[in-house]
Amino acid sequence: MEKRNSFKGSLGFVLAAAGSAVGLGNIWRFPYLAAKDGGGLFLFVYIILALTFGFTLLTTEVAIGRKTKQSPLTAYGVVHPKWKALGILGCLVPMIIMPYYCAIGGWVIKYFTVYLTGQGVNASQDGYFGGFITSVWAPIIFMVIFLGVCAYFVIRGVNDGIEKMSRIIMPALVVLVLIISIFALTIKYQDQDGLRTGLQGFKIYVVPDFTGITLSGFLSVVLDAMGQLFYSLSVAMGIMIAYGSYVSDDSNLVKSINQIEIFDTLIAFLAGVMTIPAVYVFMGREGMSASGPSLMFVSLPKVFVAMGPIGNAIGILFFAMVLFAAITSAVSILEAVVSSIMDQFKVNRTKATVIETLIALVVGIIVCLGYNVLYFEKTLPNGAVAQVLDILDYISNNIFMPVAAILTCILVGWIVKPEYIIGECTKNGESFGRKGLYQVMIKFVAPVLLFVLLVKALGLIPNL
Ligand code: PHE
Numbered sequence: 001m002e003k004r005n006s007f008k009g010s011l012g013f014v015l016a017a018a019g020s021a022v023g024l025g026n027i028w029r030f031p032y033l034a035a036k037d038g039g040g041l042f043l044f045v046y047i048i049l050a051l052t053f054g055f056t057l058l059t060t061e062v063a064i065g066r067k068t069k070q071s072p073l074t075a076y077g078v079v080h081p082k083w084k085a086l087g088i089l090g091c092l093v094p095m096i097i098m099p100y101y102c103a104i105g106g107w108v109i110k111y112f113t114v115y116l117t118g119q120g121v122n123a124s125q126d127g128y129f130g131g132f133i134t135s136v137w138a139p140i141i142f143m144v145i146f147l148g149v150c151a152y153f154v155i156r157g158v159n160d161g162i163e164k165m166s167r168i169i170m171p172a173l174v175v176l177v178l179i180i181s182i183f184a185l186t187i188k189y190q191d192q193d194g195l196r197t198g199l200q201g202f203k204i205y206v207v208p209d210f211t212g213i214t215l216s217g218f219l220s221v222v223l224d225a226m227g228q229l230f231y232s233l234s235v236a237m238g239i240m241i242a243y244g245s246y247v248s249d250d251s252n253l254v255k256s257i258n259q260i261e262i263f264d265t266l267i268a269f270l271a272g273v274m275t276i277p278a279v280y281v282f283m284g285r286e287g288m289s290a291s292g293p294s295l296m297f298v299s300l301p302k303v304f305v306a307m308g309p310i311g312n313a314i315g316i317l318f319f320a321m322v323l324f325a326a327i328t329s330a331v332s333i334l335e336a337v338v339s340s341i342m343d344q345f346k347v348n349r350t351k352a353t354v355i356e357t358l359i360a361l362v363v364g365i366i367v368c369l370g371y372n373v374l375y376f377e378k379t380l381p382n383g384a385v386a387q388v389l390d391i392l393d394y395i396s397n398n399i400f401m402p403v404a405a406i407l408t409c410i411l412v413g414w415i416v417k418p419e420y421i422i423g424e425c426t427k428n429g430e431s432f433g434r435k436g437l438y439q440v441m442i443k444f445v446a447p448v449l450l451f452v453l454l455v456k457a458l459g460l461i462p463n464l
Contacts, residue, residue: 004069004245004246005157005246006246006247007158007163007246007248008159010247010252012159012163012166013163013243013247013251013256014256014259014260014263015166015167015170016163016243016328016332017240017243017260017332018166018170018259018264019166019170019325019329019331019332020239020240020243020328020329020332021233021263021264022173022267022325022328022329023232023234023325023326024296024322024325024326025228025232026232026264026267026271027271027275027296027322027325028271029228029231029291029292030228030271031268031271031272031274031276032288032289032290032295033225033228033291034205034272034276035204035205035272035288036224036289037220037221037224038209038210038213038221039205039206039207039208039209040205040206040207040208041208041210041221042221042224043206044208045221046228046229046265047265049222049225049226050229050233050261051261052434052437052441052445053226053446053449054230054233054261055257055438056437056438056441056446057230057405057408057446058257058260058261059253059254059257059421059425060412060421060442061235061240061241061244061408062240062241062244062247062256062257063244063253063421063424063425064244064408065240065242065243065245065246065247066244066245066247066253066424067079067420067424068245070241070343071238071241071245071340071342071343072087072091072094072239072242072336072339072340073087073088073090073238073340073344074087074340074343075241076090079411080411080415080416083407083415086404086408086411087340089400089407090236090238091238091336091337092400093236093238093396093400093401093404094237094238094239094334094336095337095359095360096395096396096400097333097392097393097396098333098356098363099360099361099362099363099364099366099367099392100363100364100367100388100389100393101329102146102150102330102360102364103139103364103368103389104326105146105147105150105326105327106140106141106142106143106144106145106368107132107133107139107142107293107297108146108296108322109145109146109323110132110139110142111296111297111315112316112319112320112322112323115304115312115315115316115318115319116316118312120304120315123297123301123315124302124305128301129293129294129297129298133368133372134371134372134375135372136372136373139371140364140365140368140369143365143368144361144364146327146330147330147357147360149327150330150331151334151353151354153327154331154334154335154353155349155353157349158335162331162332162335165327165331169327169328170328172324173267173324173325173328174267176317176320177267177271177274177321179317180314180318181270181273181274183314184198184201184273184274184275184278185198185199185202185273185277186198187277187278187281188281189281189282189306193284196280196281196284197281198277199277200277200280200281201276202273202277204285204288205276226449227453227456230405230450230453231397231401232264233261233264234332236400236402236404236405237333237336237401238336238340239332239335239336241336242332242335242336243332243335249427249428250428252428252430253424253425254425254431255430267325275295275300278303279303282302282303282307283303300315300318301315304318334357337356338353341355341356363392367388367389370387370388374388378391380394380459382394382457382459398454398458399457402453402454402457405446406447406450409443409446409447409450410447412442413439413442413443413444413447418438418439418442418443421438421442422435422438
């Protein structure tokens with residue numbers, strides 16, 4: 001068996017983990033939720049939750065990884081022999097996410113090439129995105145390219161692949177995000193409703209709006225922020241266990257975890273600075289209700305065209321940035337599964353990557369065909385009308401992930417006790433500032449909050 005790799009330095013780990021955390025969720029959901037949930041109010045709640053709830057879950061997973069030196073599939077059995085089965089859930093989640101994340105990654109490559117070849121005007125036309133995903137071959141081809149790139153980095157290994165890639169891509173991503181954010185703040189546009197500026201859009205984003213806020217309205221903001229945070233930190237996907245298992249024993253976990261959280265939250269915040277002012281200036285307040293694929297592939301192309309000649313260049317930068325964010329996330333998902341196959345079946349990295357890539361390929365093709373040959377409409381318990389992609393997304397994010405996280409809290413909080421994690425984080429004499437908070441969170445608060453999230457996702461609580 002190959003010797004287990006480890007990241008060369010804390011920075012490599014922080015950048016790789018931040019690369020996982022910063023993904024499509026930061027770009028297409030965080031700004032939308034912030035705009036919907038009272039701007040600064042949402043930001044405030046999100047930051048508080050990141051420092052408490054997010055910190056607890058992230059610390060737990062990374063520490064389990066480093067302590068056991070095992071993949072998500074095999075780690076739980078080492079923590080406690082009776083809890084081996086939780087590893088299956090921990091490995092199933094990334095297996096479900098990988099194919100559809102690659103399908104979306106393929107869409108991003110498609111739009112990147114569209115802007116690169118100067119066809120931004122076409123992409124802004126009504127029906128362009130629908131036309132693309134309902135065609136049979138193009139989405140499959142782009143998905144295969146995306147998957148191939150991810151497989152390449154994972155086959156190259158932890159140091160030469162994942163760590164090296166993160167050290168190059170993450171700084172580039174930050175530069176792109178800053179350029180686009182600054183640009184977004186300077187734009188203005190005049191139409192029959194008057195002049196709108198980027199700075200006005202920015203104010204809508206950051207100034208807390210308490211108008212008409214009720215207790216149930218506030219609770220719904222908290223739930224939105226929590227759901228977003230949970231997804232955004234890449235917890236309960238097996239990833240942080242896998243990456244944690246590559247962190248060297250002498251590095252300071254708590255410090256790295258703080259850095260990962262700051263990175264993720266900062267990029268999510270800046271994603272709002274990039275998109276909200278631009279959408280507000282060119283589409284007004286109504287335009288701001290878009291999120292997910294419709295924000296990225298339908299609304300923003302219209303915004304880029306409205307910007308005039310410079311719009312195409314901004315489109316190139318924007319989709320390059322999204323592509324970077326998506327690749328580093330997808331690589332982490334793939335690594336979670338590959339490390340599981342390697343640890344469980346004692347096969348080498350290349351073989352394990354080929355196996356999972358083939359699985360993702362087959363399921364990914366089904367996801368792509370879900371918009372044409374295999375099209376159907378299924379209503380989910382939460383009311384959304386879904387195709388194959390949405391069903392996989394629903395099962396992983398709304399059911400499996402909260403369940404896996406709740407069980408992890410029970411295992412750590414009540415069976416092996418929080419000291420198991422705290423001990424791992426402080427084994428070189430590091431200080432663990434939020435010790436008391438961690439104990440209360442992992443035992444009581446986090447599982448209860450996650451349970452509420454699960455119940456809401458199952459459609460059992462009417463919309464607050
Ligand atoms: N944290 C990622 C995001 O915000 C979620 C994710 C990570 C999804 C890895 C898939 C793979 O988008």
